[in-house]
Amino acid sequence: MINIAILGFGIVGSGTAEVLTENKSIIEERLGCEYNIKYILDLRDFPDSPFASKVVHDFNIILNDPEVTVVAEMMGGSHPAYDFTKACLEAGKSVVTSNKEVVSTFGVELCALAAKNGVRYLFEASVGGGIPVIRPMTNDLKSNKINKIDGILNGTTNYILTSMRDSGATFSDALSEAQKLGYAEANPSADVDGIDAARKITILAALASGKLADPKTIHTEGITAITSEDTEFAQSLGYTIKLIGHAEIRDGKFIAFVSPRMVPLANPLSSIDGVFNGILIGANMVGDVMFYGPGAGKLPTASAVVADIIDIIENMDKDAKNYTWTAADAEDMLPMDEYSCRRMFIFKGKSLPCGFKAAKFCNNDDLSAAVTESEMTETEVKTLKTQYGDKLVCVYRVL
Amino acid sequence: MINIAILGFGIVGSGTAEVLTENKSIIEERLGCEYNIKYILDLRDFPDSPFASKVVHDFNIILNDPEVTVVAEMMGGSHPAYDFTKACLEAGKSVVTSNKEVVSTFGVELCALAAKNGVRYLFEASVGGGIPVIRPMTNDLKSNKINKIDGILNGTTNYILTSMRDSGATFSDALSEAQKLGYAEANPSADVDGIDAARKITILAALASGKLADPKTIHTEGITAITSEDTEFAQSLGYTIKLIGHAEIRDGKFIAFVSPRMVPLANPLSSIDGVFNGILIGANMVGDVMFYGPGAGKLPTASAVVADIIDIIENMDKDAKNYTWTAADAEDMLPMDEYSCRRMFIFKGKSLPCGFKAAKFCNNDDLSAAVTESEMTETEVKTLKTQYGDKLVCVYRVL
Numbered sequence: 001m002i003n004i005a006i007l008g009f010g011i012v013g014s015g016t017a018e019v020l021t022e023n024k025s026i027i028e029e030r031l032g033c034e035y036n037i038k039y040i041l042d043l044r045d046f047p048d049s050p051f052a053s054k055v056v057h058d059f060n061i062i063l064n065d066p067e068v069t070v071v072a073e074m075m076g077g078s079h080p081a082y083d084f085t086k087a088c089l090e091a092g093k094s095v096v097t098s099n100k101e102v103v104s105t106f107g108v109e110l111c112a113l114a115a116k117n118g119v120r121y122l123f124e125a126s127v128g129g130g131i132p133v134i135r136p137m138t139n140d141l142k143s144n145k146i147n148k149i150d151g152i153l154n155g156t157t158n159y160i161l162t163s164m165r166d167s168g169a170t171f172s173d174a175l176s177e178a179q180k181l182g183y184a185e186a187n188p189s190a191d192v193d194g195i196d197a198a199r200k201i202t203i204l205a206a207l208a209s210g211k212l213a214d215p216k217t218i219h220t221e222g223i224t225a226i227t228s229e230d231t232e233f234a235q236s237l238g239y240t241i242k243l244i245g246h247a248e249i250r251d252g253k254f255i256a257f258v259s260p261r262m263v264p265l266a267n268p269l270s271s272i273d274g275v276f277n278g279i280l281i282g283a284n285m286v287g288d289v290m291f292y293g294p295g296a297g298k299l300p301t302a303s304a305v306v307a308d309i310i311d312i313i314e315n316m317d318k319d320a321k322n323y324t325w326t327a328a329d330a331e332d333m334l335p336m337d338e339y340s341c342r343r344m345f346i347f348k349g350k351s352l353p354c355g356f357k358a359a360k361f362c363n364n365d366d367l368s369a370a371v372t373e374s375e376m377t378e379t380e381v382k383t384l385k386t387q388y389g390d391k392l393v394c395v396y397r398v399l
Numbered sequence: 400m401i402n403i404a405i406l407g408f409g410i411v412g413s414g415t416a417e418v419l420t421e422n423k424s425i426i427e428e429r430l431g432c433e434y435n436i437k438y439i440l441d442l443r444d445f446p447d448s449p450f451a452s453k454v455v456h457d458f459n460i461i462l463n464d465p466e467v468t469v470v471a472e473m474m475g476g477s478h479p480a481y482d483f484t485k486a487c488l489e490a491g492k493s494v495v496t497s498n499k500e501v502v503s504t505f506g507v508e509l510c511a512l513a514a515k516n517g518v519r520y521l522f523e524a525s526v527g528g529g530i531p532v533i534r535p536m537t538n539d540l541k542s543n544k545i546n547k548i549d550g551i552l553n554g555t556t557n558y559i560l561t562s563m564r565d566s567g568a569t570f571s572d573a574l575s576e577a578q579k580l581g582y583a584e585a586n587p588s589a590d591v592d593g594i595d596a597a598r599k600i601t602i603l604a605a606l607a608s609g610k611l612a613d614p615k616t617i618h619t620e621g622i623t624a625i626t627s628e629d630t631e632f633a634q635s636l637g638y639t640i641k642l643i644g645h646a647e648i649r650d651g652k653f654i655a656f657v658s659p660r661m662v663p664l665a666n667p668l669s670s671i672d673g674v675f676n677g678i679l680i681g682a683n684m685v686g687d688v689m690f691y692g693p694g695a696g697k698l699p700t701a702s703a704v705v706a707d708i709i710d711i712i713e714n715m716d717k718d719a720k721n722y723t724w725t726a727a728d729a730e731d732m733l734p735m736d737e738y739s740c741r742r743m744f745i746f747k748g749k750s751l752p753c754g755f756k757a758a759k760f761c762n763n764d765d766l767s768a769a770v771t772e773s774e775m776t777e778t779e780v781k782t783l784k785t786q787y788g789d790k791l792v793c794v795y796r797v798l
Binding site for chain 2: 019022023026027030124130131132135136139140141142143144145266268270271272273276283284285286287288289290291292293294297299300302303304306307309310311318
């Protein structure tokens with residue numbers, strides 16, 4: 001009998017209890033052993049819940065119970081989630097989590113601590129919600145070097161961008177609608193400013209490179225500046241605008257950043273709409289593979305949490321591994337200024353400044369603009385902006 | 400040191416040797432042990448290949464070498480591939496394969512034989528080429544009951560359908576073009592008649608249900624009857640035609656079949672074009688997840704083969720499991736006649752027979768047709784066809 005404790009009985013915590021209960025018979029059959037949710041830690045009581053009798057308010061009850069071997073941390077935020085995780089790992093309990101803030105901030109320390117204590121720290125649900133992506137990336141693509149990751153990693157912003165594109169809504173109207181539907185929070189900053197996506201892309205980048213960057217230090221652009229003209233313009237040229245978490249290994253260094261990008265309609269990420277997520281991985285042998293599915297939600301996210309719990313139970317006493325990460329320092333990373341990629345430039349007027357070759361012309365009358373595409377570094381773009389002033393209307397990164 | 404033998408030095412076999420060699424240092428680092436390709440079995444010699452010295456012509460050299468513990472069967476066809484696989488498993492060697500014909504025909508026996516001999520039989524590359532799908536489905540979705548699988552499982556037919564849709568080509572022109580590009584074989588029957596997809600969907604259905612159906616007995620419709628009018632008609636109504644391998648678990652029974660289907664543009668499978676494959680899996684907790692990527696090709700398929708080799712090496716001495724399948728008999732399966740799904744009916748003329756409510760009207764002048772959608776079993780459709788004769792122009796299954 002395996003005893004499990006759940007920390008936090010919010011959306012994902014209660015979903016985890018539900019998946020463990022609803023699918024108990026098939027999961028136990030697959031595991032070949034029984035399990036039991038012994039405790040649920042929360043500040044609140046849930047007298048009407050079928051799990052009411054499991055609820056405790058004191059973390060130490062869980063920490064000091066040697067029967068509890070697997071802990072699901074579903075609290076969100078850094079503290080006390082990080083502190084409780086650390087205490088559990090030190091006490092020889094494996095921990096699974098959906099908490100991208102903790103993983104992206106303290107992942108190096110927590111993975112090492114798990115290894116040191118002969119237990120495991122797993123976090124499939126921290127990226128892509130219910131989509132299996134971390135394990136497929138690290139297990140099933142093990143015969144490959146992963147060169148590049150492009151992910152639609154945040155359902156809220158993808159919902160907003162899809163709605164702006166399909167209904168012509170402004171950013172603020174689309175945001176209000178998302179808030180009404182429960183897809184965006186009252187304070188939407190973590191989503192619309194790209195902070196959530198930044199945490200997720202640093203996790204994916206660490207899985208590919210072994211180096212975890214501080215998500216606060218990577219270039220992070222959200223979608224607040226995107227207008228309905230932008231989305232219309234993209235459409236008319238055969239692109240769609242998506243907020244992309246990008247990571248790339250180039251010349252032995254890596255870069256990770258978040259920004260809106262023009263995604264050509266032939267790219268499979270272009271058709272991932274609404275609250276769905278998709279992660280496109282480029283690897284040296286297989287080429288491009290993509291994982292798609294619900295990037296959030298109670299039961300989908302819990303499905304991934306329980307997949308980690310199953311992995312831990314199945315591999316107990318089998319010397320199963322943890323991710324081995326080190327903290328990325330400046331030398332490991334390609335500076336953003338030196339990062340070059342394909343970009344789309346829009347110049348005011350129907351002609352391009354000399355030296356530029358037009359790729360296409362924009363039909364949008366308001367813009368009356370000439371469009372060109374070129375590969376350029378951030379530094380070169382900055383120079384160009386100074387040089388042409390407001391004749392250079394805007395620059396988009398192309399995927 | 401792990402010694403590997405490759406049976407068959409064709410496209411996938413030589414790709415497997417290339418992946419094992421090209422990525423040797425990173426794979427060995429991840430494995431924590433070294434490996435060696437000891438033999439390559441082929442009837443031919445390859446004097447100019449870097450692997451020339453590994454080539455042997457006698458299978459018994461491999462079978463009788465106790466140092467060989469992992470065998471990659473890349474021969475294709477049923478015999479001698481099945482016979483060699485059986486001999487290897489009985490001799491205590493694990494076997495990996497991309498051979499869907501052998502897996503779908505002899506999978507029950509070979510999985511059991513592997514288990515009996517304490518070795519493993521793995522076949523990630525048999526479905527979806529390089530796409531990680533079998534392991535994600537069976538490992539990462541273990542917290543779920545899988546209810547439904549819809550897959551674009553054959554790159555050749557998907558290339559032909561995409562080309563018919565995008566260029567208005569006829570089936571035979573698109574097929575010739577695919578043959579010229581090396582995407583279709585001189586005798587294209589296994590692809591265009593749906594036989595290859597049928598083998599793959601029975602494998603996926605077995606992974607979900609534990610029951611392996613004989614692929615020769617499942618309903619298998621190919622794409623030879625699809626006209627450019629069909630693809631144009633689908634486009635005009637907001638659908639795209641795809642050859643779909645479908646499996647479903649319904650009321651404790653399962654069904655698997657292959658047929659062209661009208662896929663709504665909002666479905667992520669609708670945008671999987673050209674030679675790519677995509678597998679959409681519906682599960683009771685996570686909802687729908689999709690795996691996308693190159694469904695064939697030398698290095699992509701080899702990437703999946705090597706993922707299986709890595710899985711075997713990593714889990715040696717860890718009591719790793721094999722799939723446990725039984726042969727599906729008539730009682731396990733929902734008869735095709737009783738299978739109901741949403742269908743699109745096209746009636747000649749601008750009006751529908753009484754009792755039908757028009758969902759939409761087709762703008763295609765050649766058809767001058769009225770369109771309606773309804774959920775119906777195969778038996779009901781047959782009755783309808785008898786009743787309305789050639790007034791009922793056609794019936795499409797809708798995804």
